[in-house]
Amino acid sequence: xxxxxxxxxxxxxxxxxxxxxxxxxxxxxxxxxxxxxxxxxxxxxxxxxxxxxxxxxxxxxxxxxxxxxxxxxxxxxxxxxxxxxxxxxxxxxxxxxxxxxxxxxxxxxxxxxxxxxxxxxxxxxxxxxxxxxxxxxxxxxxxxxxxxxxxxxxxxxxxxxxxxxxxxxxxxxxxxxxxxxxxxxxxxxxxxxxxxxxxxxxxxxxxxxxxxxxxxxxxxxxxxxxxxxxxxxxxxxxxxxxxxxxxxxxxxxxxxxxxxxxxxxxxxxxxxxxxxxxxxxxxxxxxxxxxxxxxxxxxxxxxxxxxxxxxxxxxxxxxxxxxxxxxxxxxxxxxxxxxxxxxxxxxxxxxxxxxxxxxxxxxxxxxxxxxxxxxxxxxxxxxxxxxxxxxxxxxxxxxxxxxxxxxxxxxxxxxxxxxxxxxxxxxxxxxxxxxxxxxxxxxxxxxxxxxxxxxxxx
Amino acid sequence: xxxxxxxxxxxxxxxxxxxxxxxxxxxxxxxxxxxxxxxxxxxxxxxxxxxxxxxxxxxxxxxxxxxxxxxxxxxxxxxxxxxxxxxxxxxxxxxxxxxxxxxxxxxxxxxxxxxxxxxxxxxxxxxxxxxxxxxxxxxxxxxxxxxxxxxxxxxxxxxxxxxxxxxxxxxxxxxxxxxxxxxxxxxxxxxxxxxxxxxxxxxxxxxxxxxxxxxxxxxxxxxxxxxxxxxxxxxxxxxxxxxxxxxxxxxxxxxxxxxxxxxxxxxxxxxxxxxxxxxxxxxxxxxxxxxxxxxxxxxxxxxxxxxxxxxxxxxxxxxxxxxxxxxxxxxxxxxxxxxxxxxxxxxxxxxxxxxxxxxxxxxxxxxxxxxxxxxxxxxxxxxxxxxxxxxxxxxxxxxxxxxxxxxxxxxxxxxxxxxxxxxxxxxxxxxxxxxxxxxxxxxxxxxxxxxxxxxxxx
Numbered sequence: 001x002x003x004x005x006x007x008x009x010x011x012x013x014x015x016x017x018x019x020x021x022x023x024x025x026x027x028x029x030x031x032x033x034x035x036x037x038x039x040x041x042x043x044x045x046x047x048x049x050x051x052x053x054x055x056x057x058x059x060x061x062x063x064x065x066x067x068x069x070x071x072x073x074x075x076x077x078x079x080x081x082x083x084x085x086x087x088x089x090x091x092x093x094x095x096x097x098x099x100x101x102x103x104x105x106x107x108x109x110x111x112x113x114x115x116x117x118x119x120x121x122x123x124x125x126x127x128x129x130x131x132x133x134x135x136x137x138x139x140x141x142x143x144x145x146x147x148x149x150x151x152x153x154x155x156x157x158x159x160x161x162x163x164x165x166x167x168x169x170x171x172x173x174x175x176x177x178x179x180x181x182x183x184x185x186x187x188x189x190x191x192x193x194x195x196x197x198x199x200x201x202x203x204x205x206x207x208x209x210x211x212x213x214x215x216x217x218x219x220x221x222x223x224x225x226x227x228x229x230x231x232x233x234x235x236x237x238x239x240x241x242x243x244x245x246x247x248x249x250x251x252x253x254x255x256x257x258x259x260x261x262x263x264x265x266x267x268x269x270x271x272x273x274x275x276x277x278x279x280x281x282x283x284x285x286x287x288x289x290x291x292x293x294x295x296x297x298x299x300x301x302x303x304x305x306x307x308x309x310x311x312x313x314x315x316x317x318x319x320x321x322x323x324x325x326x327x328x329x330x331x332x333x334x335x336x337x338x339x340x341x342x343x344x345x346x347x348x349x350x351x352x353x354x355x356x357x358x359x360x361x362x363x364x365x366x367x368x369x370x371x372x373x374x375x376x377x378x379x380x381x382x383x384x385x386x387x388x389x390x391x392x393x394x395x396x397x398x399x400x401x402x403x404x405x406x407x408x409x410x411x412x413x414x415x416x417x418x419x420x421x422x423x424x425x426x427x428x429x430x431x432x433x434x435x436x437x438x439x440x441x442x443x444x445x446x447x448x449x450x451x452x453x454x455x456x457x458x
Numbered sequence: 459x460x461x462x463x464x465x466x467x468x469x470x471x472x473x474x475x476x477x478x479x480x481x482x483x484x485x486x487x488x489x490x491x492x493x494x495x496x497x498x499x500x501x502x503x504x505x506x507x508x509x510x511x512x513x514x515x516x517x518x519x520x521x522x523x524x525x526x527x528x529x530x531x532x533x534x535x536x537x538x539x540x541x542x543x544x545x546x547x548x549x550x551x552x553x554x555x556x557x558x559x560x561x562x563x564x565x566x567x568x569x570x571x572x573x574x575x576x577x578x579x580x581x582x583x584x585x586x587x588x589x590x591x592x593x594x595x596x597x598x599x600x601x602x603x604x605x606x607x608x609x610x611x612x613x614x615x616x617x618x619x620x621x622x623x624x625x626x627x628x629x630x631x632x633x634x635x636x637x638x639x640x641x642x643x644x645x646x647x648x649x650x651x652x653x654x655x656x657x658x659x660x661x662x663x664x665x666x667x668x669x670x671x672x673x674x675x676x677x678x679x680x681x682x683x684x685x686x687x688x689x690x691x692x693x694x695x696x697x698x699x700x701x702x703x704x705x706x707x708x709x710x711x712x713x714x715x716x717x718x719x720x721x722x723x724x725x726x727x728x729x730x731x732x733x734x735x736x737x738x739x740x741x742x743x744x745x746x747x748x749x750x751x752x753x754x755x756x757x758x759x760x761x762x763x764x765x766x767x768x769x770x771x772x773x774x775x776x777x778x779x780x781x782x783x784x785x786x787x788x789x790x791x792x793x794x795x796x797x798x799x800x801x802x803x804x805x806x807x808x809x810x811x812x813x814x815x816x817x818x819x820x821x822x823x824x825x826x827x828x829x830x831x832x833x834x835x836x837x838x839x840x841x842x843x844x845x846x847x848x849x850x851x852x853x854x855x856x857x858x859x860x861x862x863x864x865x866x867x868x869x870x871x872x873x874x875x876x877x878x879x880x881x882x883x884x885x886x887x888x889x890x891x892x893x894x895x896x897x898x899x900x901x902x903x904x905x906x907x908x909x910x911x912x913x914x915x916x
Binding site: 199220296366403 | 669671740758765858860
């Protein structure tokens with residue numbers, strides 16, 4: 001790394017932290033309409049910084065009524081060099097329960113080398129380190145080592161679709177060789193981590209209808225079909241007690257992680273007992289035999305029930321056999337499972353196992369494939385190298401069992417693989433009271449992203 | 459039946475109907491606190507009639523704050539004759555949805571020989587015919603053929619406990635040889651019917667707890683136990699797809715109906731296809747093989763799921779694995795199953811089949827045994843005879859799959875068997891818009907109860 005850039009980052013630590021505090025004071029909660037003015041303020045705050053540092057065509061892109069704006073900026077004056085699309089989000093989760101915060105969520109406070117505020121790590125701290133890393137090049141060299149596009153959204157916490165719509169409608173503008181997604185965390189403190197895979201998701205509503213109207217269980221129980229009993233039966237036939245999903249053909253395309261990936265997961269400091277007792281707080285883990293916990297979480301598909309609608313759920317006793325009941329059921333997918341094929345296998349199987357007297361209907365609420373980036377790619381290699389230089393430790397690879405939908409969108413519409421490089425820590429209290437960001441990781445994040453850009457420009 | 463009594467009933471038809479219309483105009487809805495004054499008015503209306511006709515010690519018995527009063531009256535001047543406790547209720551269900559009523563629910567209207575109003579058949583019409591039947595004796599003979607106690611409650615539609623508390627506290631006052639419960643219906647029009655049995659009920663909440671807090675299904679799905687999946691598994695092990703309840707020992711004490719009862723059920727005009735398609739509106743009936751539908755409804759125990767609490771039930775998709783979920787599960791009991799024994803077998807079995815990682819806990823919300831009256835008893839014989847005299851058809855016996863809790867209370871605390879003699883029809887729209895009472899059944903009900911009292915006095 002150039003000495004001047006490193007010196008600049010070092011000399012401006014206080015200023016960078018101060019800028020982040022300003023951004024954290026804006027309560028840009030995307031779920032609550034009364035915070036729409038704050039959403040706009042946060043977008044403008046970032047657009048102003050991007051414009052003033054030297055990015056070109058900086059725009060706040062407004063969507064339809066009710067959508068939150070995208071912040072876009074580009075600098076494309078490095079011909080022959082790769083183009084990196086940098087992603088983050090400026091919206092935050094609601095802060096309740098407020099009384100569990102030690103200091104108010106939108107009055108950032110520093111304690112024990114951490115900054116406590118809603119959005120500290122998810123994702124304002126990480127967005128801001130991206131901005132500051134890029135700014136360093138303008139300040140010291142007057143230019144960037146590669147072409148850069150920023151795309152920062154304000155709907156990540158509400159699952160908004162504006163960013164997807166915009167990418168689909170503007171693939172030429174957003175075209176990039178790779179994306180840098182800074183919204184994840186280290187596997188453990190001081191352990192530089194790249195996330196190389198996400199599970200996909202098919203989320204469904206399974207409705208079971210029995211009678212034309214609700215029935216009294218005294219008068220009809222013993223002869224009338226019960227849709228809740230039917231759903232229980234269907235769910236049991238979807239997944240066995242051993243965690244095996246029983247839909248015929250479900251595992252057909254499941255691709256195993258590479259031997260190198262599996263070997264690296266084995267080296268991760270993962271304590272199964274702590275995970276079970278402290279992190280989850282239960283007495284036994286479940287899932288498929290023959291796979292480690294991390295494999296089950298990251299590289300095996302699952303099926304989960306999230307809730308049942310219908311029937312009586314109030315206090316006390318009501319002896320109703322509901323006419324209709326709906327279960328929310330999702331499946332997590334891994335490479336190379338195809339969502340549409342899984343949906344079709346699922347529908348066919350549910351139809352087959354629907355008990356007599358019951359009509360089932362399936363609605364698909366969302367579907368996305370899994371995404372993985374090869375650990376051999378130059379993008380991952382550069383990310384790993386940059387992390388190692390700053391943290392003085394070999395970068396580890398992990399995956400995530402959840403989804404970051406935009407990673408799939410980048411892959412599908414821009415053909416751009418994502419480097420998921422995040423500086424959060426496992427105990428950062430994402431989406432919870434006392435969310436924090438470890439200040440040394442904020443500074444080292446700036447430096448890592450600077451080195452990453454330099455490496456890509458070489 | 460004495461000619462003078464018969465003539466009196468005949469001569470006063472219009473007056474009796476007019477009295478019922480007055481009672482129906484009082485909107486004594488027990489679930490809605492704003493109708494408490496109407497509850498009081500309805501109680502006073504009945505107390506006044508009972509007092510004026512010649513009953514003694516007529517009282518409106520007030521309960522605790524929030525409880526609705528009992529109307530009590532007695533006439534015990536027939537030494538050596540049996541004592542009959544006459545039960546009914548003056549409270550009614552709410553009337554909504556109001557726009558589905560042809561005429562307003564509390565402005566009784568007469569169409570096609572029916573009286574349309576909320577409470578017409580459930581239970582004001584039936585309470586009033588009891589009062590008028592007894593009044594006839596005072597008017598014609600100045601005395602009653604047997605000893606009579608009236609106990610009329612105002613909390614039947616809310617499952618209130620005042621009547622039970624009062625009976626338990628005053629068994630000597632309420633002592634009777636038998637009870638007459640007039641809150642049921644004929645099996646079919648023009649088919650005089652006595653109800654000789656009710657199923658009991660054990661209503662439970664089964665809570666399954668997995669983790670210490672809700673989990674994200676992406677991050678934990680595949681390793682963390684899911685309490686909703688566990689409940690589905692437990693429910694499947696409680697009842698098989700063939701309707702057989704799998705709790706060991708569950709059927710041990712189940713007593714078969716007598717051969718005479720079974721034979722009489724076979725003669726009932728029951729159309730299984732109509733029951734399935736029109737009444738329930740489904741495509742298949744369920745339940746235990748080897749038993750007719752009526753046997754399954756009336757003389758076989760069942761287990762039903764009524765609802766699930768916990769998890770995500772709103773619109774759209776939320777990928778949560780809830781920490782805890784609760785299923786409402788009830789069991790209908792038949793003679794001679796003992797509720798406490800069933801609860802203990804159920805708890806033991808659930809504990810055994812609870813999957814790893816899950817803690818289950820069971821709360822019992824209510825429990826009551828089944829009750830049957832022998833078709834050979836003198837009370838049933840007199841009821842059947844009275845019905846046959848008036849309707850000119852052999853009385854049929856049926857049971858009900860539901861519960862009338864007060865029947866159990868009479869049995870348990872007063873040792874009094876109940877004659878469940880009701881004059882409703884299957885299409886009377888109980889608890890629904892356009893509730894009705896067939897006017898000829900109102901008049902014939904008065905006459906039948908008169909004859910019943912006469913027969914008991916012989």
